[in-house]
Structure formats: C-alpha cells, structure tokens
Amino acid sequence: MRYGEILTAGVLALFSIYLMVKSAELPIGFIRGQGPGGGAWPFWLSGIMLICCAMIALNWWRRTSPPSQSDEPFFDNHGWRTIGLVGGGLIAFIGLIEIISMYGAIAVFLFYYLWFLGRHSLALSLILSLATPLLFFFFFEGLMRITMPTGMSFTDPVFDFLYDIIY
Amino acid sequence: MEILGLLGDGMLIALQPLNLLLIFVGVTVGLFIGAMPGLGSVNGVAILLPITFLVPPSGAIIFLAAIYYGAMYGGAISSVTLGIPGASTAVATTFDGRPLAMKGRASLALVTAAIASFIGGSVANIIFTGFAPVLASVALSFGPPEIFALMLLAFATFVGLGGEDIPKTVLSICLGLVLGAIGFDQISGAPRLVLFDINAFLQGIGFLVLAIGVYGIGEMLWTIEQTRGEVENNTPKMTARGMVSDAGEAIREGWKGTAIGSFLGFFVGILPAAGATPASLMSYGVAKMTSRKPEQFGRGSVDGIAAPEAANNSASTGSMLPMLTLGIPGSPTTAILLGGMVIWGLVPGPRLFVDESEFVWGLIGSFYISNMAALFINLAFIPVFIWMLRMPFTILAPMIFVLSIVGGYAATRDMFDIWLILFFGFGALVLRRLDYPLAPAVLAIVLGPIAEPTLRQSLLLSSGDPMIFFNRPVAGPITIIAIILILLPALKLLRRKKPTTAVGE
Numbered sequence: 001m002r003y004g005e006i007l008t009a010g011v012l013a014l015f016s017i018y019l020m021v022k023s024a025e026l027p028i029g030f031i032r033g034q035g036p037g038g039g040a041w042p043f044w045l046s047g048i049m050l051i052c053c054a055m056i057a058l059n060w061w062r063r064t065s066p067p068s069q070s071d072e073p074f075f076d077n078h079g080w081r082t083i084g085l086v087g088g089g090l091i092a093f094i095g096l097i098e099i100i101s102m103y104g105a106i107a108v109f110l111f112y113y114l115w116f117l118g119r120h121s122l123a124l125s126l127i128l129s130l131a132t133p134l135l136f137f138f139f140f141e142g143l144m145r146i147t148m149p150t151g152m153s154f155t156d157p158v159f160d161f162l163y164d165i166i167y
Numbered sequence: 168m169e170i171l172g173l174l175g176d177g178m179l180i181a182l183q184p185l186n187l188l189l190i191f192v193g194v195t196v197g198l199f200i201g202a203m204p205g206l207g208s209v210n211g212v213a214i215l216l217p218i219t220f221l222v223p224p225s226g227a228i229i230f231l232a233a234i235y236y237g238a239m240y241g242g243a244i245s246s247v248t249l250g251i252p253g254a255s256t257a258v259a260t261t262f263d264g265r266p267l268a269m270k271g272r273a274s275l276a277l278v279t280a281a282i283a284s285f286i287g288g289s290v291a292n293i294i295f296t297g298f299a300p301v302l303a304s305v306a307l308s309f310g311p312p313e314i315f316a317l318m319l320l321a322f323a324t325f326v327g328l329g330g331e332d333i334p335k336t337v338l339s340i341c342l343g344l345v346l347g348a349i350g351f352d353q354i355s356g357a358p359r360l361v362l363f364d365i366n367a368f369l370q371g372i373g374f375l376v377l378a379i380g381v382y383g384i385g386e387m388l389w390t391i392e393q394t395r396g397e398v399e400n401n402t403p404k405m406t407a408r409g410m411v412s413d414a415g416e417a418i419r420e421g422w423k424g425t426a427i428g429s430f431l432g433f434f435v436g437i438l439p440a441a442g443a444t445p446a447s448l449m450s451y452g453v454a455k456m457t458s459r460k461p462e463q464f465g466r467g468s469v470d471g472i473a474a475p476e477a478a479n480n481s482a483s484t485g486s487m488l489p490m491l492t493l494g495i496p497g498s499p500t501t502a503i504l505l506g507g508m509v510i511w512g513l514v515p516g517p518r519l520f521v522d523e524s525e526f527v528w529g530l531i532g533s534f535y536i537s538n539m540a541a542l543f544i545n546l547a548f549i550p551v552f553i554w555m556l557r558m559p560f561t562i563l564a565p566m567i568f569v570l571s572i573v574g575g576y577a578a579t580r581d582m583f584d585i586w587l588i589l590f591f592g593f594g595a596l597v598l599r600r601l602d603y604p605l606a607p608a609v610l611a612i613v614l615g616p617i618a619e620p621t622l623r624q625s626l627l628l629s630s631g632d633p634m635i636f637f638n639r640p641v642a643g644p645i646t647i648i649a650i651i652l653i654l655l656p657a658l659k660l661l662r663r664k665k666p667t668t669a670v671g672e
Binding site: 001004005008012019022023025026030032034035036038039040041042045046048049052053055056059065066067074075078079082083086087090091093094097098102106109110113114117118119120128132136140144145146147148149 | 206210214332334335337338341342344345348352354355357359360361362384388391392395559561562564565566568569572573576577580582585586589592593596597598600601602619622623624626627630631
C-alpha cells in the first residue's frame with residue numbers, strides 16, 4: 001500500500017503537469033477587456049493539484065497518512081484475480097457492444113457472470129441472460145425511444161423482427 | 168385571503184378527473200424514470216413532451232410537472248438501492264443512503280427520502296404560493312459575483328465532505344473541476360484540454376460519465392474486492408408496521424436535515440444559474456456542519472439523507488419560480504417546460520399571473536396534489552425496491568454493471584463515454600483504496616461549469632479586482648463564510664496534530 005501511495009501521487013503529479021501544459025495552449029493570464037483567459041481556470045486548478053500531490057508525497061515521507069504506514073499489499077492474489085475476472089468481463093462486454101449489439105453484449109455478460117462467476121444454475125442463468133436484454137429493449141427502444149447500438153449487420157434480422165413488434 | 172381563494176380554485180382545476188389522472192400517471196412514470204441510472208427528470212419531460220399535445224395546455228403542464236416531481240422522488244431510489252446517483256440532484260443522497268442500505272436499513276433510507284422530499288416540496292409550495300413575485304425580484308438581483316460566491320460556499324462544504332486528508336480532498340475537488348473544463352471554453356468557444364489530442368474529448372466529460380464510473384462500476388468493484396464477492400444479504404422483509412416505525416424514526420432523526428434542506432433548497436433553487444444539485448449538496452454540507460453527530464455523516468446518517476432529498480424537491484419547485492414569473496429557466500428541465508409553454512401559446516413572465524391566472528393557479532394547485540401523490544406512490548413502491556435488494560449479490564452485481572453501462576449510453580449515446588465510465592471505475596477503485604475522497608470530484612464536475620463563467624464574468628466586471636467578491640452586500644458575507652469554512656478543517660487538524668507530536672517527542 002505504501003508503494004501504491006507514492007506511485008499514485010507521482011502519476012497524478014505528472015497528469016497535473018500535463019494538464020497545466022495543455023491549459024497553457026489558451027491564455028492563462030488576465031486579458032484587458034476580456035477577463036481571465038480561457039486556459040486560466042484549468043491551469044491554476046492543475047497547479048493546485050500539483051501542490052496537493054507534493055503534500056501527499058510529503059505526508060508519505062513523514063508516514064502520516066494511513067496508506068503510507070501500511071505494509072499490506074495493494075491487492076492480494078485473490079483480489080487481483082477477482083478484479084481481473086470481473087474487470088475483464090466488463091472490458092469484453094463493452095468491446096462486444098459494437099459487434100453483437102448492446103442487447104447481445106448484455107446477454108453474454110450476464111451469462112458469463114451468473115453462470116461462470118456466480119455459479120448459478122444453467123436454467124436460471126439462461127433465463128435471466130435472455131429476459132433482461134429483451135426487457136431493456138422494450139423499455140429503451142419502445143417506451144423511451146432511445147436507440148442502442150445494434151452491432152454489425154449480421155444482427156439485422158433479429159432487430160428487424162423486434163422493431164416490427166414495437167413499431 | 169385572495170391568494171387562498173386563487174389557490175383553492177387552482178386545486179379544483181388540478182383535481183378535475185383528467186388532470187388527476189395525468190398527475191398519477193406522470194408521478195408514476197417519473198418515479199421509474201428517476202430511479203433508472205442515467206435517466207432523470209429532463210429525459211422524462213423531454214421524451215413525453217410530444218404526448219402532451221393531446222391534452223389541453225393546463226393538463227399538459229400539470230402532467231410534465233408531475234413527471235418532474237416523480238423523477239425527483241425516484242432519484243433517491245437508485246442512490247439508496249444501487250449506490251448509483253441516477254441524476255446529479257441525487258449524488259448527496261448516495262453518501263448516507265447507500266451505507267444505511269448496506270446496514271440492512273434500506274427501508275429507513277427510502278422512507279426518510281420520501282418523507283423529506285414531501286416536506287421539502289410542501290414547504291416550497293407554501294413559499295411559492297405566498298411570495299412568488301417578491302422572491303423573483305430577489306433572485307434577479309443575484310449577479311455573477313453572488314452566484315460565484317455561492318459556488319465557493321458549495322466548494323467549502325466539499326472540504327468538510329472529504330476525509331481528514333485535506334490535500335487529497337482538495338486534489339479531488341480540483342480534479343473534478345478540471346475534468347468539467349474539458350471540451351470548449353464557454354466564453355471564447357475555443358477548444359480546450361483536448362486530452363492526448365483525442366477529438367472525442369471535444370464534447371467534454373459529462374457528470375453522469377464520472378458519477379456512473381465512480382459509483383456504479385467503481386463501487387461494485389470495490390465491494391467485490393473487499394467482500395470477495397460474498398456479500399451477506401441482511402435486508403429484512405418489508406412490513407407495514409416496519410414502514411410506520413421507519414417513518415417515525417425518519418421524522419425523529421431527520422427533522423433537522425429536512426428543515427435545512429427545505430428552506431435552503433428553495434432559496435438556491437430560485438436562483439437562475441443554480442438549481443437542485445447545488446441545493447442538495449449545500450444542504451448536506453450545512454446539515455453536517457450543524458449536526459451534533461457529524462461523524463455519523465457518510466456512515467448512514469438519517470439527517471444526511473433527509474437534507475439533500477428535502478433540498479432537491481424544494482429546489483425543483485423553486486426553479487419553477489423564475490420560469491413562471493420571469494421566463495428564466497432555473498434548470499434544464501424547466502427549460503423544456505418553458506419551451507412547452509411557448510408551444511402552447513403561453514408567454515411566461517410577470518404578465519402570466521394576470522393574463523393566464525387560471526392556468527398559473529391550476530399549475531400551482533397541481534404542485535400540492537402531485538407532491539401528495541408522489542409521497543403515496545413512492546411509499547407504495549418501497550417494498551418492490553426492497554425486494555430488489557434482497558436478490559443474491561451474484562445476481563444484483565451484474566445487473567448493476569449492466570444498468571451502469573446501459574444507463575451511461577442512454578444518457579450520452581456515445582461509446583467513447585462508455586469506455587470512459589470503465590476507466591473512471593477502475594480509477595475510482597485505486598483511489599478509494601488509497602483513501603482519496605471521490606464525492607468532491609463528482610460534485611465539482613457538476614458545479615465547475617457554473618463556477619467558471621461566473622468567476623470570469625465577475626473579474627471582467629471588476630477589471631480583475633478580486634475585491635468584487637468581498638465588497639458587495641450579498642456576495643461579501645457569503646464569500647467570507649466560505650473562506651472560514653475552507654480554513655476551519657485545516658485549523659482543526661493542526662490543533663489536533665500538535666498534542667500528538669508532543670507525545671511522540
């Protein structure tokens with residue numbers, strides 16, 4: 001945890017400097033007749049962020065903040081595995097949206113989580129994985145008129161059938 | 168007495184069968200739209216606006232106002248049950264609503280939210296009825312320095328919202344403000360902070376993207392990591408007797424927060440640039456600062472739920488005031504309502520109360536009826552929401568992930584934002600592990616776009632002299648209070664640290 005504290009402060013400090021540089025692409029001072037320049041607000045706020053990072057580093061060095069006193073690992077093996085399995089599932093979910101549509105991706109993600117991670121029965125996993133996207137379809141497309149990504153063209157027959165129901 | 172007569176006539180209009188039906192349908196639809204992460208009153212009102220052309224103008228605006236009310240009540244539901252604020256107005260409700268639900272007291276949290284919302288709405292309705300024209304002129308006297316001073320006061324309450332690590336809290340506030348500045352400079356229109364030259368950043372980062380990332384994805388990843396996926400379900404079954412007991416506890420424990428939220432919420436709500444989000448946040452901060460048990464805030468305080476919920480409802484009614492009396496919308500939702508009124512041939516402004524008296528008082532009467540209907544409909548649905556919480560965690564967790572992604576897309580219709588939500592979710596997990604408070608960042612991204620232009624306009628007015636925030640009769644005291652509030656936690660921390668150092672030495 002102690003290592004994580006200083007590493008995060010360092011990354012945030014670098015990000016603050018980057019933000020200051022990007023902000024300076026617009027004027028950061030006071031322009032007569034126009035007021036503060038467009039970059040002033042984010043520039044000075046990023047500057048305060050940088051100062052805060054320095055104070056966090058100082059607290060780390062003095063071991064005054066709880067994470068800087070902790071010898072615990074940032075995540076243990078089980079934690080990394082859990083985050084990997086759930087986070088990986090989420091990345092795959094979002095990646096699949098533009099291929100098999102939002103509703104298809106929901107079905108796949110739910111089945112993966114319920115059956116593989118949740119260890120629910122195959123029947124329950126299948127029912128929930130198929131019913132939820134259908135419910136969402138009728139709510140968003142039918143009731144709210146909000147169109148979700150329909151994926152690549154091979155999903156068209158399914159959506160043609162569903163749109164015939166609601167329109 | 169004349170006002171009471173007009174209000175009585177207005178209520179009779181609101182109680183006509185068609186209008187009453189529109190109120191009940193509107194409140195119910197609004198409740199469910201508000202409860203959906205990513206959808207808020209603005210979506211509900213915008214989507215259902217075309218339907219209102221089927222009914223007379225008075226019924227149409229009553230229907231839309233009922234949706235607005237329902238959505239304000241509904242926002243608390245996702246904050247409490249899922250830990251995801253459905254709209255910016257419900258962010259502050261998450262701070263204590265979710266911890267209370269995690270303790271198995273979700274029904275208390277939901278009942279508190281419902282009662283506080285009702286009281287907040289009622290107080291606002293009464294003030295609205297009695298003092299509309301006077302308050303409209305007060306609201307109009309707030310210029311950029313006053314609005315910025317109010318924002319500064321809101322930021323000052325953030326410092327109190329964070330933990331004891333002040334650098335991390337300030338960093339969180341600044342990060343939220345900078346993220347809110349991405350996109351285009353509001354005044355010159357020039358592209359600003361297009362990170363890594365990715366053009367998708369030109370559209371900026373919306374509040375919901377950060378909020379869903381932090382509270383939806385980040386919170387769930389955190390819970391799964393901390394509990395190893397084995398969350399114990401300790402939500403008890405909901406009974407009628409339990410609800411009555413919760414109502415008593417909500418009133419006993421939450422009266423102070425409700426009172427603060429009701430009055431402060433209305434006052435902030437009537438200001439054209441402010442609205443329900445700063446109102447709920449400031450009420451939360453003030454309730455915490457004036458509480459005898461401030462340490463309970465963030466851990467499931469009833470006052471911590473009552474204050475923002477009373478405030479956001481009160482502010483919603485308050486935001487109708489500049490719309491009706493001056494033709495200035497106080498929030499995105501009232502802007503759509505204003506558009507609707509113009510389409511129906513009504514001209515908002517001071518003459519509206521004279522020329523369209525029946526319409527105006529019918530609408531005001533409907534506020535009272537809608538508020539009452541929202542309370543009963545909300546209480547009736549609480550057992551359904553509690554049932555949802557009783558689902559096994561391995562079913563609830565993927566559903567929350569799916570709702571976060573779908574809700575996020577529904578709000579922005581952009582896949583880039585969905586990737587950002589995921590990025591913020593992982594980022595929130597790391598920062599939370601290291602004790603960074605994240606609520607200030609989420610709240611800052613909402614208030615940043617209000618604060619920056621008012622600061623710049625003020626400095627332009629004063630030719631760069633910051634004394635403009637101190638020497639104006641309204642802005643001055645607010646600025647000084649804000650500065651004291653910012654300095655207070657730092658001073659407290661210094662005073663607490665000294666004896667520790669002495670013992671150590």
